Amino acid sequence: MTEYDTYYDVGLGGGRNTLTAKRFWEASAEERFIVQQCGDCSEHIFPPQDVCPYCWADALTWTEVSGDGVVHSFSTVYIDLHEAWAERVPYTVAFVRLAEGPLVVTNLVDCDPDEAEIGMDVEVVFGELPGEDGVFPQFRPATGDSE
Structure with a gap:
């Protein structure tokens, strides 16, 4: 079993129990605010998604934002x-x-x-x-x- 076969569950339901959101919560623990950004259309995305809701690309990366x-x-x-x-x-x-x-x-x-x-x-x-x-x-x- 790999880490991708399970949920990343740390307590709060919804967006906290998925591997897609894992990086967000790890960054929050370091007091850094990150969101996803689409590599195709450049839109910033929150909450964490598997594909871009604007262009449906899966070229999502994490980027720190101003807050x-x-x-x-x-x-x-x-x-x-x-x-x-x-x-x-x-x-x-x-x-x-x-x-x-x-x-x-x-x-x-x-x-x-x-x-x-x-x-x-x-x-x-x-x-x-x-x-x-x-x-x-x-x-x-x-x-x-x-x-």
Whole structure:
């Protein structure tokens, strides 16, 4: 059995349990934000895919991106829906459009929910999520500081 015969399962369902996403989560553990880029049409792709959703090529490689983006949409959760997240209520879930193009579903951190707004410039930060092991990319209002 090779590594390609099994799932790469580290806890969170969906995109975390596939070999296609393995490099993304390994880079996140190093606090690097990577996405796929198509070698045929040059589009940046997220979430990880087996083929390019724009041109259907399978010439996908991983590339580190700036981590800069803009809030496209958001919703703030005020009700304790899961015990692991109880201490974070209220928390804001956002769709962030990366400078390189892809739309990412993420948490907006270090921002009062009343100050979140569509069009807000944000930057990636890495931190833990309740009930999960590992480091996850999240976004905060852009500070202009380079870390």
